[in-house]
Amino acid sequence: xxxxxxxxxxxxxxxxxxxxxxxxxxxxxxxxxxxxxxxxxxxxxxxxxxxxxxxxxxxxxxxxxxxxxxxxxxxxxxxxxxxxxxxxxxxxxxxxxxxxxxxxxxxxxxxxxxxxxxxxxxxxxxxxxxxxxxxxxxxxxxxxxxxxxxxxxxxxxxxxxxxxxxxxxxxxxxxxxxxxxxxxxxxxxxxxxxxxxxxxxxxx
DNA sequence: ATCAAGATTACCT
DNA sequence: GGTAATCTTGATA
Numbered sequence: 001x002x003x004x005x006x007x008x009x010x011x012x013x014x015x016x017x018x019x020x021x022x023x024x025x026x027x028x029x030x031x032x033x034x035x036x037x038x039x040x041x042x043x044x045x046x047x048x049x050x051x052x053x054x055x056x057x058x059x060x061x062x063x064x065x066x067x068x069x070x071x072x073x074x075x076x077x078x079x080x081x082x083x084x085x086x087x088x089x090x091x092x093x094x095x096x097x098x099x100x101x102x103x104x105x106x107x108x109x110x111x112x113x114x115x116x117x118x119x120x121x122x123x124x125x126x127x128x129x130x131x132x133x134x135x136x137x138x139x140x141x142x143x144x145x146x147x148x149x150x151x152x153x154x155x156x157x158x159x160x161x162x163x164x165x166x167x168x169x170x171x172x173x174x175x176x177x178x179x180x181x182x183x184x185x186x187x188x189x190x191x192x193x194x195x196x197x198x199x200x201x202x203x204x
Numbered sequence: 205a206t207c208a209a210g211a212t213t214a215c216c217t
Numbered sequence: 218g219g220t221a222a223t224c225t226t227g228a229t230a
Contacts, residue, residue, distance in 0.1 A: 048211070057211065059226095067226065085223025087212050104211055141213050148227095181210055200213095 004030065004111075005204040007165040012158055014166075015075030015094050019101040022075070022094040023049040024175060025194050030165035031108055033146050038116045040146050042136055043167070044124040044200050046107035048180045050091070052100020056185035060100030066126060067176075070154045071100045080143070080153035081125065087140030088149050092164075106181070106192070108136040109200040110145075138202040170195055 007030060016024060026044050033040045050062030051072065059081065070079045071093055079091040079102050091102040110117055110132075117135050118126055121144050126132065137141045143149070148162075155162050171174040176196045178186055194201050 010215090059211080062227085080226060081211080083210055085225075086214050089211060091211085099226070106211085130213075133210090138212070180211070 004165070004167075004193070007167055009158065010164045010166055012074070012076040015092060015157065016096060017075070017094070019049050019051055019094050019099075019103070021189070021204045023047045023103045023191070025093065025169070026105075026164070026193050027175060027193060028105055028168045028170040030111065030167050031105065031162075032165060033147075033148065033162045035145060035161070038113055039163075040113035041111040042108035042142075042146075043111055044105055044107075044164075045109050045198040046105075046192070047195070048104040048106055049191040050102050050104060054186075055189060055191075057183040057187075058100065058182065060102070064081075068100070071102050072098055075101075076157050078148075078152055078155040078157060080148060080150055082150055083140075088143035090143055090146075090148050090152070094131075102168040104139060105142060105199075106139050107194070107200050108142050108145075109198060110135055120147050121145050133199055137200045180183075 026047050029044050034162045039072050050058035052058050059068045064072050064131050065186040074097040075094040077093040079093050093102045136145050157163050174196050176194045177190050178192045182190045
């Protein structure tokens with residue numbers, strides 16, 4: 001892996017490219033949240049793409065609403081939504097203004113700030129090694145570990161609070177592709193991408 | 205005003 | 218493998 005100290009923050013141009021390209025390129029990149037006291041970092045290992053034009057599973061499919069407004073901005077913002085009355089999930093807005101495209105971050109491999117993540121997730125110390133894997137191996141888990149809720153929706157990813165660092169480019173042969181998980185519409189689209197054999201992938 | 209569904213997870217048998 | 222938890226959003230009236 002590329003040295004983290006020399007890693008540069010991804011700029012708006014990275015996000016403003018085509019949806020599926022960004023979804024694949026985000027694999028291996030370092031998701032970061034800071035608030036002065038804590039530094040939380042993790043490698044993105046699983047993503048899913050959502051497209052407002054013809055993808056019925058996308059929140060943006062039915063057009064702009066108060067909730068999904070941010071999805072229609074140009075790439076480079078965070079879109080956070082609340083679901084099942086329980087969990088938050090975070091997405092990276094991509095493409096050009098008006099497209100309604102975003103990438104769901106589904107799984108992360110913790111790199112830094114694990115102690116804080118454990119506290120956020122469980123409110124106690126780890127019981128066993130297995131729980132390490134359980135820290136960030138799913139979209140709801142990531143938001144809990146990173147303490148990301150709705151107020152973070154709309155965060156500018158080129159700012160200082162939440163951003164993504166450039167890092168290794170995952171080789172094509174190491175990227176897995178499948179249908180998306182947990183949806184009931186447009187299920188046939190092969191828009192889930194993941195780093196093959198990574199232990200932090202979401203299950204099912 | 206009311207209502208059904210939901211880009212999930214944890215815990216049970 | 219099954220399902221409860223829990224509440225916001227968007228649709229319909």
